[in-house]
Amino acid sequence: xxxxxxxxxxxxxxxxxxxxxxxxxxxxxxxxxxxxxxxxxxxxxxxxxxxxxxxxxxxxxxxxxxxxxxxxxxxxxxxxxxxxxxxxxxxxxxxxxxxxxxxxxxxxxxxxxxxxxxxxxxxxxxxxxxxxxxxxxxxxxxxxxxxxxxxxxxxxxxxxxxxxxxxxxxxxxxxxxxxxxxxxxxxxxxxxxxxxxxxxxxxxxxxxxxxxxxxxxxxxxxxxxxxxxxxxxxxxxxxxxxxxxxxxxxxxxxxxxxxxxxxxxxxxxx
Amino acid sequence: xxxxxxxxxxxxxxxxxxxxxxxxxxxxxxxxxxxxxxxxxxxxxxxxxxxxxxxxxxxxxxxxxxxxxxxxxxxxxxxxxxxxxxxxxxxxxxxxxxxxxxxxxxxxxxxxxxxxxxxxxxxxxxxxxxxxxxxxxxxxxxxxxxxxxxxxxxxxxxxxxxxxxxxxxxxxxxxxxxxxxxxxxxxxxxxxxxxxxxxxxxxxxxxxxxxxxxxxxxxxxxxxxxxxxxxxxxxxxxxxxxxxxxxxxxxxxxxxxxxxx
Numbered sequence: 001x002x003x004x005x006x007x008x009x010x011x012x013x014x015x016x017x018x019x020x021x022x023x024x025x026x027x028x029x030x031x032x033x034x035x036x037x038x039x040x041x042x043x044x045x046x047x048x049x050x051x052x053x054x055x056x057x058x059x060x061x062x063x064x065x066x067x068x069x070x071x072x073x074x075x076x077x078x079x080x081x082x083x084x085x086x087x088x089x090x091x092x093x094x095x096x097x098x099x100x101x102x103x104x105x106x107x108x109x110x111x112x113x114x115x116x117x118x119x120x121x122x123x124x125x126x127x128x129x130x131x132x133x134x135x136x137x138x139x140x141x142x143x144x145x146x147x148x149x150x151x152x153x154x155x156x157x158x159x160x161x162x163x164x165x166x167x168x169x170x171x172x173x174x175x176x177x178x179x180x181x182x183x184x185x186x187x188x189x190x191x192x193x194x195x196x197x198x199x200x201x202x203x204x205x206x207x208x209x210x211x212x213x214x215x216x217x218x219x220x221x222x223x224x225x226x227x228x229x230x231x232x233x234x235x236x237x238x239x240x241x242x243x244x245x246x247x248x249x250x251x252x253x254x255x256x257x258x259x260x261x262x263x264x265x266x267x268x269x270x
Numbered sequence: 271x272x273x274x275x276x277x278x279x280x281x282x283x284x285x286x287x288x289x290x291x292x293x294x295x296x297x298x299x300x301x302x303x304x305x306x307x308x309x310x311x312x313x314x315x316x317x318x319x320x321x322x323x324x325x326x327x328x329x330x331x332x333x334x335x336x337x338x339x340x341x342x343x344x345x346x347x348x349x350x351x352x353x354x355x356x357x358x359x360x361x362x363x364x365x366x367x368x369x370x371x372x373x374x375x376x377x378x379x380x381x382x383x384x385x386x387x388x389x390x391x392x393x394x395x396x397x398x399x400x401x402x403x404x405x406x407x408x409x410x411x412x413x414x415x416x417x418x419x420x421x422x423x424x425x426x427x428x429x430x431x432x433x434x435x436x437x438x439x440x441x442x443x444x445x446x447x448x449x450x451x452x453x454x455x456x457x458x459x460x461x462x463x464x465x466x467x468x469x470x471x472x473x474x475x476x477x478x479x480x481x482x483x484x485x486x487x488x489x490x491x492x493x494x495x496x497x498x499x500x501x502x503x504x505x506x507x508x509x510x511x512x513x514x515x516x517x518x519x520x521x522x523x524x525x526x527x528x529x530x531x
Contacts, residue, residue, distance in 0.1 A: 001365065004355040008353060009371055011411055011415060015408060016381060068291070071284045072288050075285040093293055094296050096469065108299070111501070115298065226388055
């Protein structure tokens with residue numbers, strides 16, 4: 001059996017374990033051991049600000065995705081099967097559209113001469129075009145859009161498993177629908193909330209395409225810090241240290257969350 | 271349950287708005303691609319195929335398209351057998367180390383792609399695989415493997431393993447019994463896994479940004495560079511074609527998955 005799994009394992013070892021291990025090595029070794037790269041990451045302003053910004057954006061994106069995703073998952077769970085298939089298809093549809101294509105669509109929608117601004121002008125809401133893109137706002141709008149399916153699907157999967165008898169039991173005992181929701185349904189859906197939030201947060205931490213294309217150079221997220229250090233400044237050591245800190249953050253989050261729910265539940269999507 | 275309380279109405283309205291937000295960007299691209307305008311205006315002033323013409327008559331875009339299709343096809347051809355045999359081993363073996371191996375094979379989904387990309391770039395720079403076709407294919411095989419493994423494992427779970435035992439007890443060896451008995455029954459999930467690997471390779475952008483170059487640049491890399499500079503409606507035409515391609519593939523994959531396995 002080990003022989004059957006070894007070709008795949010070899011590919012994984014050679015193309016992700018080895019390269020990432022090398023990255024980690026490079027971050028502490030340059031003509032001798034050095035922690036200089038990490039000192040820079042933790043003390044220099046530009047690194048700090050980028051990490052702080054990335055965590056802020058990831059938190060905001062996760063929060064917004066939860067607020068938008070929960071009602072949709074709830075609705076999909078509470079309507080007849082045909083409707084729920086329709087709702088879920090609409091959720092998954094953008095899932096299978098290239099991230100690059102969606103970034104382009106958001107540029108087209110949000111730019112100064114874009115669809116949204118033309119509409120606002122036509123409706124006389126604004127006289128000047130609003131700056132909707134090439135800033136943090138545009139980044140968040142597009143990132144939430146791309147990550148929302150990762151929130152809705154685990155939420156829906158968890159809600160599906162909540163027996164509807166429980167809600168009826170709550171109602172028959174005299175609780176109002178909103179009280180049964182808060183006391184019965186909401187707590188039971190929390191594993192899905194945790195799975196969805198983890199996936200969205202972790203994916204957002206390493207996001208690259210939307211901040212690069214829609215952030216207008218001002219929203220420097222950690223992933224952009226890594227790529228700039230490689231492509232523009234040839235600072236391989238610094239890039240590696242930033243990458244290692246990012247990777248450790250992600251692994252730490254997965255580790256903590258896996259104490260509460262199984263990792264399969266988080267990764268089983270897509 | 272369907273009594274229309276104010277909360278219920280609010281739920282409908284919010285959900286409808288969220289769904290519009292989800293599909294609007296996907297729907298907006300096709301009209302832009304068929305517009306005659308140089309700049310994005312909506313609704314488009316008149317119908318035109320000029321952006322499709324520009325795409326199909328541009329040597330660089332065509333070369334990039336060939337690279338993308340070649341890489342995606344080779345990725346499927348390599349990743350599918352590797353993933354199927356790995357999934358089979360994982361489902362059959364009771365070795366404890368198999369759990370660890372299973373986790374490792376899903377690493378490409380866990381490690382942020384930008385880190386994978388930079389790591390592969392450093393590795394390829396050492397061994398001379400930067401800006402080569404084999405380099406691109408290998409990276410995409412690695413990224414596509416988890417999709418094949420997840421899909422095939424799901425298929426194997428619903429397959430009654432006793433059938434293969436019967437075949438073996440009747441004298442077939444393990445290999446023959448796998449191809450004669452097991453594979454036909456998990457065919458759908460194998461095909462679905464292969465299609466997901468294809469789409470993953472077709473859409474992959476970030477690793478390609480770092481490791482591809484020269485004549486071996488896939489479509490996504492050229493699109494990304496073009497998007498950074500200016501918004502050219504040719505990209506809308508390419509996007510429309512790419513979206514249509516992945517939707518068709520997903521439809522095939524999900525139709526197959528529904529059929530069984």
